Amino acid sequence: MGAVAIWSMHFIGNRAITMDAGQPDMQIGYNAGFTAGSFFLPICVVGTAFYLFTITDQVSFTGTITGGCLAGFAICGMHYLGQGGISNYHAIYDWRFVLGSAIIAVVAATLALGIFFYFKSGWTNTWWKRSACALLLAVGVSGMHWVATVGTSYRLEPIVAGNQNGLSRKTTVVVVLCLAIGCCITLVIFAIIGQRSRHRMADRAQQVVLACATWDQDGRLLVTPEGLLPCRKITNSYIERSFDDIFSTEHPVFCWIYRASRYWQSVADLIPGMRIHLRATSFAKRSRPGSATQSRDSPDGTEDYSQVFKELFCIAASDLATMLQEPLENLGVLYDEIVSTGTTKKSRGARFFSSSQTGISNDDTERATTRITFGRGQLLFIVRRADKLETAQLQASGFRFAPVPQVVDHLARSMQVTVKELQPRLDRMKEFPPHLPMLEPGVHLACFAIRPLFQRGFDILVPKDAKHLLPTVTLPIPALDMWQIDFITRFDDWDVGKCLQWLSKQSILESATARERIFFGQLYNGLYALGQQINDEFFQSARLTARPLRAPCYNPETGTHGQAEIIAFRVIADVHQSRLLNDRVEFTSSRFFLCQQHVYQKSPDHQIFARRVHREFASVLERKERPPNPRASSSNFRRGFLGRMPSSPGTPNPSSYSGQRDHSPSTVKEDSSSEKHLVDEQGNGPFGGILLSREVIIDVAEVRRGDRSPNVEMSNLGAFCEAGVAPVERETFIDELMSLTITERRQQRA
Secondary structure (H helix, E strand, O other): HHHHHHHHHHOOOOOOOOOOOHHHHHHOOOOOHHHHHHHHHHHHHHHHHHHOOOOOOOOOOOOHHHHHHHHHHHHHHHHHHHHHOOOOEEEEEOOOHHHHHHHHHHHHHHHHHHHHHHHHHHOOOHHHHHHHHHHHHHHHHHHHHHHHHOOOEEEEEOOOOOOOOOHHHHHHHHHHHHHHHHHHHHHHHHHHHHHHHHHHHHHHHHOOEEEEEEOOOOOOOOEOOOOOEEEEEEEOOOOOOOOOOOOOOOOOHHHHHHHHHOOOOOOOOOHHHHHHHHHHHHHHHOOOOOOOOOOOOOOOOOOHHHHHHHHHHHHHHHHHHHHHHOOOOOOOOOOOOOOOEOOOOOOOHHHHHHHHHHHHHHOOOOOOOOOOOOOOOEEEEEEEEEOHHHHHHHHHHOOEEHHHHHHHHHHHHHHOOOOOHHHHHHHHHOOOOOOOOOEEOOOEEEEEEEEEEOOOOEEEEEEEEOOOOOEEEEOOOOOOHHHHHHHHHHHHHHHHHHHHHHHHHHHHHHHHHHHHHHHHHHHHHHHHHHHHHHOHHHHHHOOOEEEEEEEEEEEEOEEEEEEEEEEEEEEOOOOOOOOOOOOOOOEEEEEHHHHOOOOOOOHOOOOOHHHOOOOOOOHHHHHHHHOOOOOHHOOOHHHHHHHOOOOOOOOOOHHHOOOOOOOOOOOOOOOOOOOOOOOOOOEOOEEEEEOOOOOOOOOOOEEOOOOOOOOOOOOOOOEEEEEOOOOOOOOOOHHHHHHHHHHHHHHHHH
């Protein structure tokens, strides 16, 4: 387009030159061959110059100078080649004006294109910056033309005077106008396409989207050539069953997908079946772009929506991994926050609801974990780190790595959020660890403080920089000896104030042995440091749990996992306690905190979670993939009692875990978390079923008994079953502390 504009400007400018008082036969005519050559020259050379500007992600000085010189010489060369196509005049040039016109063209092209591509490399080329660069280039091209024209003299060729066989001025203008109109139509088409792309970004800001924040070793963020994060839509919006069913980090579905992202192997082999299942449900149609608004009543799809949302998330994650050309297991982990998008462009109703909630959100007494948002989207982040090889592969695939300050404005506009909201989250994502940090081996003093919420359970006190751990202080003791445990037992159910007072008594210290005085000092210093960390009055009323608890730990020196000993003080804070205590600790959701206790590196709960996931989705996927069995009705009782037999001894079928399920359409459940209805399925045979509280695996094998042959013919068959209880997720020390604290409060009220 730029080359066409340069060429058109030249011939329109020459149209202003009038020869011999405007006599028609004496006006400038053009040779068709030279005119066509002057058209293709700037296209080729300017295209090469643009390539030099964009050959690397960053605008280099060498590339800018080289590209600017090429563009300037193309402008100047096009002018003089077009002048050479004059058929009835011989042009005579003054070398000083030729040099001046070349300098003007080179300087203008270098400045205009250099500034433009500099802004473009940082995705900051707003419309007024682009207009300024275009104006600078237009002034340079026009100035070069008229400087060259002033230094040009025309001498009439007597041979062809009055007999022009070339292109006339009118013909040239018509050609120029046709080209200009064609270019304008093309630009309008591109503008419409760009506007549709911006509309898609605006719509995406109102949807539930999964994005990938990939960081290289230099702390740069992976973006697409358009300066956006790689992302895939999950659904148009999460269908909330009520005002209390808000999709936030404490929602059971978010806890489920968080655990799935920490162990992608649990869902990787289920994704093909999930795709088949979604194609057969109406939820998939509702989540497609351009579909009608989703109904928030019970949909006629008659499916468990939380289960469908989990499938949509897994499929979006799989598509995102395919986009990045990475296996799903290497995609990354889910970030522990949900970003609300579409907040900078609000309708009148949205502004009304937002302003009306301001007072509620500031009142921390009845604070909801997440504001109720109207007409806004939600953005989930998968965070990962790329090594040098992965960085090179991603760059070879067309992606770019850019510093956050360079792209944050563009990302904020595409998400329709403010930079102040996005920048801190990106900074935290940069430091987000791929594996949750764990306690180091040794003995730790911990404070287990919970705060009741009005009809919403509890919040738990955590450090701001490690929201999956309790506030702790490490004692300089590798492990507790029996005499130390016996001594701590004396303090059972003492509050912090009483413990500090006893440990600081001079009479106690004088009567103690040397090792006891050392231990007393370590406990006193640890309690004092823990109190300084929490820095609130309620800590003084925290009571000691004398029995040391076991918590998973990691030794960074040896790279081994083990268990640390926890001496915990438990307390229930006042319901009016502020959520933010200080710059070190705060209260967070107990549900998500408990979820995080099962996802540390090499946790045995990963395998148990994977089995639960397969049990949860086995019947749904099988229902859609397997054709109906006409003999199913005659075997309802047998399958409802024992479940399906495994295909081989010792290899249970995942579909047998849930027993016989009802194949009739089910209705949407109000509470559809994955933590419920996993083991309490009832058989639905004609005589009822058995309610199982644990998962039972039945291994059936043929055994030769005496001299009896195991052959089917002419022999008595005996079925020998071996039953066992499958492993369940262990009870963490947090669960134990929660049980002790709540039980104690109930006893006090009784």
